[in-house]
Amino acid sequence: MSDLAKERRPDCRNKPGPSRTKNRKRTHVAVKDQRSTCTLCQGTLKDPVSNRCGHRFCRQCITSCWDQSGSLGDSCPQCGKKSRTGSETDVGLQEVLDEHKISLRRKFEFVTEESDETGSGTLLNRIYTDLYITEGQSEEVNTQHEVMQLETIYKNKNLHHTAIKVHEIFKALPDQQRRIRVVVTIGVAGIGKTFSVQKFALDWAQGLQNQDVSLLVLLSFRELNLIKDDEYSLLTLLHVFHPTLQKLTAEQLAVCKPLFIFDGLDESRLSLDFNNREVVSDVTQESSVNVLLTNLIKGNLLPSALVWITSRPAAPSQIPPTCVYRVTEVRGFTDVQKEEYFRRRFSDEELSSRIISHIKTSRNLEVMCQIPVFCWIIATVLEHMLTTEQRGELPKTLTDLYSHFLLVQTKRKKNKDDEGPETSPQELIEADREVLLKLGRLAFEHLEKGNIMFYQEDLEQCGLDVTEALVYSGVCTEIFKIESVIFQKTVYRFVHLSIQEFLAAVYMFHCYTDGNTEVLKTFLIDCSHSESQPMSWDVFLSSVLEKAVQSRNGHLDLFIRFLYGLSLESNQRLLEILLCQTIKNPKSIHNIINNMKEINSRDISPDRSINIFHCLMEINDHSVHQEIQEFLKSKNRSEKYLSVIHCSALAYMLQMSEEVLEELDLEKYKTSKEGQLRLIPAVRNCRKARLSGCDFKESHCEIVASALDSNPSHLKQLDLSHSQLHSDSRVKLLFAGLKSRNCRLRILRLMACNLPESSCALLVTALKTNPFTLRELDLSINDLGDSGAKALFDFLASPTSKLDTLRLNYCSLTTVSCDNLTSALKSNPVYLRVLDLIGNDLEDSGVKQLTKLVETPHYGLETVRIEDWEIKASRYKTSR
Numbered sequence: 001m002s003d004l005a006k007e008r009r010p011d012c013r014n015k016p017g018p019s020r021t022k023n024r025k026r027t028h029v030a031v032k033d034q035r036s037t038c039t040l041c042q043g044t045l046k047d048p049v050s051n052r053c054g055h056r057f058c059r060q061c062i063t064s065c066w067d068q069s070g071s072l073g074d075s076c077p078q079c080g081k082k083s084r085t086g087s088e089t090d091v092g093l094q095e096v097l098d099e100h101k102i103s104l105r106r107k108f109e110f111v112t113e114e115s116d117e118t119g120s121g122t123l124l125n126r127i128y129t130d131l132y133i134t135e136g137q138s139e140e141v142n143t144q145h146e147v148m149q150l151e152t153i154y155k156n157k158n159l160h161h162t163a164i165k166v167h168e169i170f171k172a173l174p175d176q177q178r179r180i181r182v183v184v185t186i187g188v189a190g191i192g193k194t195f196s197v198q199k200f201a202l203d204w205a206q207g208l209q210n211q212d213v214s215l216l217v218l219l220s221f222r223e224l225n226l227i228k229d230d231e232y233s234l235l236t237l238l239h240v241f242h243p244t245l246q247k248l249t250a251e252q253l254a255v256c257k258p259l260f261i262f263d264g265l266d267e268s269r270l271s272l273d274f275n276n277r278e279v280v281s282d283v284t285q286e287s288s289v290n291v292l293l294t295n296l297i298k299g300n301l302l303p304s305a306l307v308w309i310t311s312r313p314a315a316p317s318q319i320p321p322t323c324v325y326r327v328t329e330v331r332g333f334t335d336v337q338k339e340e341y342f343r344r345r346f347s348d349e350e351l352s353s354r355i356i357s358h359i360k361t362s363r364n365l366e367v368m369c370q371i372p373v374f375c376w377i378i379a380t381v382l383e384h385m386l387t388t389e390q391r392g393e394l395p396k397t398l399t400d401l402y403s404h405f406l407l408v409q410t411k412r413k414k415n416k417d418d419e420g421p422e423t424s425p426q427e428l429i430e431a432d433r434e435v436l437l438k439l440g441r442l443a444f445e446h447l448e449k450g451n452i453m454f455y456q457e458d459l460e461q462c463g464l465d466v467t468e469a470l471v472y473s474g475v476c477t478e479i480f481k482i483e484s485v486i487f488q489k490t491v492y493r494f495v496h497l498s499i500q501e502f503l504a505a506v507y508m509f510h511c512y513t514d515g516n517t518e519v520l521k522t523f524l525i526d527c528s529h530s531e532s533q534p535m536s537w538d539v540f541l542s543s544v545l546e547k548a549v550q551s552r553n554g555h556l557d558l559f560i561r562f563l564y565g566l567s568l569e570s571n572q573r574l575l576e577i578l579l580c581q582t583i584k585n586p587k588s589i590h591n592i593i594n595n596m597k598e599i600n601s602r603d604i605s606p607d608r609s610i611n612i613f614h615c616l617m618e619i620n621d622h623s624v625h626q627e628i629q630e631f632l633k634s635k636n637r638s639e640k641y642l643s644v645i646h647c648s649a650l651a652y653m654l655q656m657s658e659e660v661l662e663e664l665d666l667e668k669y670k671t672s673k674e675g676q677l678r679l680i681p682a683v684r685n686c687r688k689a690r691l692s693g694c695d696f697k698e699s700h701c702e703i704v705a706s707a708l709d710s711n712p713s714h715l716k717q718l719d720l721s722h723s724q725l726h727s728d729s730r731v732k733l734l735f736a737g738l739k740s741r742n743c744r745l746r747i748l749r750l751m752a753c754n755l756p757e758s759s760c761a762l763l764v765t766a767l768k769t770n771p772f773t774l775r776e777l778d779l780s781i782n783d784l785g786d787s788g789a790k791a792l793f794d795f796l797a798s799p800t801s802k803l804d805t806l807r808l809n810y811c812s813l814t815t816v817s818c819d820n821l822t823s824a825l826k827s828n829p830v831y832l833r834v835l836d837l838i839g840n841d842l843e844d845s846g847v848k849q850l851t852k853l854v855e856t857p858h859y860g861l862e863t864v865r866i867e868d869w870e871i872k873a874s875r876y877k878t879s880r
Contacts, residue, residue, distance in 0.1 A: 093252040097215060100244040104205035104216070108198045146188035146497070147558055148607070149313060150367050151656055152684075152710075153331050164328055166196045167209040170259075170306055180325045182297060182307045184316050187330030189452070189497035190373035193310040196330060197263050213306065215258040217242065221268040222453045222491045224289055228270050234283045234292050234301060250283050258305045260296060265311035265318075267453045272318050274298070297323050314553060332370035341375050346383070355382045362396040364617075373496045377405055384408045397618050398558075399565020402502040403574040406436075409479060410578070433578050438464040439480065440507025443500040447559060448523075452500065454492040466492065479503075498558060505562035506575070512540055513581035523547070537567065537583050538591035545599060545615070549608040552699075557611045565618040567592060593621050597645045605699035606651060606680050613649040624649045642671040647678035654682035660714045661686035666694070683707040688717040696723050701733035708737030713744050721751040721778075731759045738766035744773055751807075752781040757788040764795040775802060780809035780836070786816040793820040797827035804831055804860075810839035818846030822853060829859040836865045 037043070164171075170180045187193045197218065203209040204216050219241055232240070235253060239246045270290050280287050280295040283302065287295075295301040297309075297319065309319070316327070333341065339356055346352040359365045359378065368374045381404045385394060395401040410432050442454060442462045451458075459466060466480070481493050494500040511519045524543050535543070544563060548556040565571055567589060572582040596612050616624055628649045631640055642650065647669070654661055664686040666676040673695070680700050683689045684707040694700065707715050725731055737743060759782070767774060779792075789811065795801055817840070825832060835850070842850075850864045 092247070093255070096245060096247050096252070100215070100242065101205040101207075103242070103244040104201050104218075108202040108205070146312065147368070148554070148610075149188055150332075150370055153370060166200050167203055169200070169308065169326075169328065170210075178325070180306075181299070182324050183309070183326045183328065184319065184324050185308065185310045185328045185330060186313045186316060187310075187332070188371065189312055190371040190495075191330045191332045192372050193330050194263055195372070197261055197308075197310060201261070210259075213257055213259045215253075215256045216261070217245075217258060218261045218263065220263045221265055221270070222493075224262075224293075225267070225269040225453070225455075226489055228289055231286045231288055232292065233286045234280075234296070236286070237289070237292065253283055253302075258302065259308065260305055261308045261310075262293070263310050264453075265309055266315040268315070269451075274318075274320050274323070299323075333372060333375065338369050338375065341372070342379060345379055351383065351386060354386060355379065358382065358394050364398060365396065365401070368398070368498075371496070374498070377401070377496070377499075380408055381405050384411075397565055397620070398498075399502075399562050399568070399571050399618055400574075402499070402562065403566075403571045406479075406502075406506075406578070407574050435464070436503070436578050437507060437510055438462050440503040440510065443494065444504035444507045447500060447504045447555065450555060452493055452497055456490065459492065501558045502562050504559050505566060506579075508544070508559075508563055509566045510579060512537065513579070513583065536591070537585070537588050538595055541567070541592055542595045542599065545596065545612065549599075549604045549611065551608065552605070554608060554611070557608070557614075560611065561614050561618045564592070564615040567619055589619060592619065597624075597643065605697075606648070606678050606703060607699070609644075609648045609678050610652045610681060612645060613652055616645075625653075628653055638668060638670060640670060642669055642675055644672065644675045644678050647671055647675040651679045651681040655685050657685060663688040663690070665690040667692070680704070683715065684710055685714060687714050688719075689715060690719045692719055692721040692723060694720075694723045696720070696725055696730060698730055698733055701725075701730045705733055705735075705737030708743045708745060709740035711742045713740070713742045715745055717747040718745055719747075719749040720753060721749050723753050725750070725759075726754040726756065728756060728758055728762070731755065731762050735762050735766040738763075738774070739769040741770060743770055746773060747776040748774060749776075749778040750782070751778050755779065755782040755784070757783070757785055760784055760788045761791040764791045767795055768798070768800070773802075776805040777803055778807040779811060780807050780839075782811055784808070784811045784813070786812075786814055786820070789813055789817050790820050793817070793824040796821070796832060797824035799828055801828055802831050805834040806832060807836040808840070809836050813837065813840035813842065815841075815843045815846040818842055818849045822849045825853055825859060825861065829861075831860055833860055833862045835861065835863070838865055838867055840866075842866060 169183055169185070172178070172180055185193060185196070200210070201216055201218055204211070204213060210216075217238060219237075223241065227240075235248070235250055238248060238253075270293070272290055272294055274294050274297075276291060276294060278287065278291050278295075279300050280291055281300050292301065296305065297307055309316070316324075338359075342352045342355050343349070346355070355378070359369055365378060369378065378401065381401055382394065385392075385404065395404055439462075442458065442464060445462070446452070446454065446458065479495050479499050481495055494503070508519075508523070510516075520540070524547060541564060545560055548560040551557070566575075567583065569582075569584050572579070572584070576582060593616065596616060599612060613624060616622075624645055628646060631637060631642070631646070631650070632653070634640060650669075654664070661682065664679070664682050665688075666679055667690065669676065669679060671679075677694060677700065680691065680694075680703050683691065683704055689704075689707075691704070704718070704720075707713065708718075720734075725734065738745065738748075760779075784792075789808065792806075796803065796806075821835075837850075847866055850866070853859050854861050854864055
């Protein structure tokens, strides 16, 4: 444990000091066994309660001896000795809770929207606008950048979702029977998750909401990171992070109904290992922070406690779904709330109206304004441009907007410095440039690592002295957030992830123009152009794009869009005072556009390929967009040849259209095989999809699975016939979408997909999770064999199966399968109507079994096709 941690840690009697840690660990098992047994039931302690005399009980056991409210009685039921009376305990606990509520009120009553040098703030209750929070759990592997997720949210803005108010996050819906114990709230960066948490805590502390919760504890992962290598008990953890709770005892905590809020799982540098079998059930038992958290979430530690975790979308996958009772999503500002924000921010009605009107002219800006922080960024830029003598077109691309934003912050600092000691403009520029590049290096290096929180050691590695930067530079004061946390340590972050991505691009641009080949070579080490010889700007961008599109989760998507946007002379001119050198070569832009259109992306995800289209838009090349718009209006689409970049643009526009496509048939588009693969993301917004004949990779399977898991999911028919799905990994990814509660698929065709024998078992596992939608299944021309089909027939036997048509032609089945099928239909005779078994070696005995089933009125089976036999129910004609 760090020295600072020891200073803040309360004095705990009879606890071994750091020098005895090793000895304590040697006897850990024995101590744990002695302290973890209930005196009454002799079983493992669950939600333990301790008496002064030292006897320990399960809370459930003790309530049968003491009053039903759960407060401590006057004497120990084991030895009869007097303990602290219930009234004394209640009074002491109430004093602690009252002091804690006062502390929370002081902490969250005022907030700052941006970095504020004065330390003042605004009343949270005055500026807080209810965010749109919906219920829904996504089981897909998320492969999209958060900006793309915002696009999806924006597209579905008019659809009905179950909205949940923040103070009702633990309230069960009318159709939900079980108690909500663990809630995970997801949302993209800057969408308002932390504001929601603060509002919840403030309302509780002011006695307005959730008064059934007796103790609310808010812990951020950015603070927990500081003690990730130390050992604590849960009780000591509360004492350290909340000084007002230092008088809270284990007995008092045991009779509370606590709520633990863990904010920012995506910022965690802990290793949450849910496979660790170390059980901690005692609030005074010391262990690593990782073990404490996992036991609290699992319910081993304080089973009565509520747990609320917030995170960006990608991080919650590390928590097993079995531990999560509810998943909610913060969707940010609605269109009405966006306008309300700008009208509230500006007293000048004409100014706010002009800003709102401009935002509506750019889909990029309108989509991003779902994020409250982005509303502040665009308000800062447009206010400056519309109220000063600066002329020119208002920004529509993200690079243009962020370049203006950086320039505005620099000018603001200069205006402030005009009132203080005289400083030459050149000195200010040099100070800004130096800080900018150090911040850019920090942003770039940690963007690759996936970090959005920084500590002092991270800054030192980049040579950044924040104290000096705040004095001399205007760049740092508004975009770099500084927060004091426990142990008098400081945590740093950019105001929004997009600012980190923009500064990372500025830094990379500088490294190229300054000839820093070491940084360039390290970044491009896996690319085909990683050699150290000089590269032209267009070749360099192609290499960076090659690396970016290979990212599985798209974490470099916005970074590469900014980097391309910096190619424009107009954006370079804005940053010219901060950048030593620029690139002004019209021919370079022409080469960049050609390189993007011709990039070979056969082995990458189509989702990543769509970003190439966005990069074109960022350098103001709208030719592809216009050509696709003309294509969509054309009546002779089948005659128009589509290049791969056209296919990416078309996939994006179809996917984001508010109108659901009736059918996506890849064979109807005149394009190459690679172009067909680029069109696959459009499957997320269609009712019927014919994706036959594709050489499917894992990334394509993930996209199809995400279409089945979309909320809402429109896909009713899916045909993947003659596609290559010959590995378990691809089949697992594909069938994962069938498990989703959002899945509405009725017809699935997988004919001649080279499915492995194990695919039936994987399919059945998925169908058992969500068995009520699929009606028709075609697995013909796959070498399943009797053993493979057995799992499918077992599913047919289940009353949850609603399949009415099953096609298993040429699947290497024998009479054994007839026996298994007959047995299955005897168990569930109602639903299956049509059965195709052509091309299997069933023999006469098998045919007789099936004929009997068709002719028996009790069974729903109407038609069985075997070779040239078509056996129909008696009300139909039986023919050969």
